[in-house]
Amino acid sequence: MEQGWGDGLPLIPPTEARVRGMIAQSGRFPDEVVAVMLPLRAEATVEKIAINAVMAGAPPEAMPLLIATVEAMTDPKFELASLNATTGSVVPAMIINGPIRHKLKIPFGAGCLGGVAGHAPAIGRAIRLLIRNVAGQQIDVTSQSTYGTPGRVAGIVFGEWEEKSPWAPLAERLGVKGDAVTVYGAMGTANICDMIGNTADHFLQIIGKSLAYPGANGFLPSSQWSEVLVAINPVWAEVVGKAYPNPEDVQQKLYDYASIPIDFLDPVYKEPIERIGRLKNGRVHLIQKPEEVFFMVAGGMGGLHAAMLHSWGTCLTTTRAIPQVADTETAAA
Known part of the structure; x- marks a missing residue:
């Protein structure tokens, strides 16, 4: 909190060992730049994503999802800079499709929008910390949000109950089959x-x-x-x-x-x-x-x-595939 990295909730210290474990699950190099995040135009490296994920309490297995989400919300059509500056309360909602819903215990049934014990709040919080600490969204500094929303702390993260759907999954209808995240600018x-x-x-x-x-x-x-x-x-x-x-x-x-x-x-x-x-x-x-x-x-x-x-308006929905990482040893190698 003294460094300005926090959201008011307790943070897990991002020790070298914890961050290393996160990076290993990504299958990528620590200094690889995933995206440039606005408004600060700061580079979101794999290591920075891992640091914020550790602080949020997200599981290492969520790294591919977090990376795909960063890629989706920095797509120019999503207008991250405007989202971070507006007077509105817009949040990048994450809708998860594919088998990864089960692996990460992403809720899609009863209580899926909040209240189910599991990884979703920590995963959403990791994205929120990235928006705060890398993109630079700060109330009354870069953001003029009149009210904000609880979703700006833990995010909005839920899955689709594909097994109960009479239609193809949302991500597939948007062009991506299998494990995927759709980022939507939700009010x-x-x-x-x-x-x-x-x-x-x-x-x-x-x-x-x-x-x-x-x-x-x-x-x-x-x-x-x-x-x-x-x-x-x-x-x-x-x-x-x-x-x-x-x-x-x-x-x-x-x-x-x-x-x-x-x-x-x-x-x-x-x-x-x-x-x-x-x-x-x-x-x-x-x-x-x-x-x-x-x-x-x-x-x-x-x-x-x-x-x-x-929707807030100009943030247009984006969908990205969530890449598969073979295993921790392969990723670390």
Whole structure:
């Protein structure tokens, strides 16, 4: 904390032996530059990633995931510099696909967005410490975040329940099969609850209409594009999947429902929204195209709920493969 490396929670001292063990699990050289992180334009080397991972309490086996996440969130289209500077509360949410979910005990069932004992909070915290210590995000210095969010301490890290999904995994639909991490610029998480419906169209309607709240960043006149992420519980997903086995049809339905009449907004919104071409038949949509709706299967078998993660706006979702490391001895060699 005296060095400015901490987030207020206890840190594990990054001793040479601990850091070495982390690096060995990466299969890379310590001084290899994984990415340059903004706004400080500092080099995120394998060693720096390992140091922050140790301090956060992440397991050594998570190094390939952490490296892939750093690569994803430093992709220019993710706009890490803007994320770190904005008045918003945006967090790089990490959605994990592939067998690595089981190896790292990444939650994807009940309580997957928080409360499950396991490695996810420490993995998310490692990324948050990298954003603090390497990228240089500091409140009232480089960041003007009005509120922040608990996700800026432990991150948002969860998996997809692929085994319960009637559709291909999210990462595969985004172009990467197997072990993968998708980084999404989330403004936090919010719940959607329904205790009456039992049809696919009802579930999609309640989700889509819930997405369309006027204060979402996607409705800002300055937002020429945005995205949205939805986690559908396995019970609802089975019903929806039978009616709409094509993922594009689900995206279209959610896109259609996630809109509000322009007259629902203050009149001052109409001209700027119309000017950027977002007014269609008297309605404005939360997202500009159906393909900007991302959805996945996660959550408990109790049903009744979905989760919505609204985007900040200009951070566009990126997906990276998580490389396999043969074993510790090979990596160390």
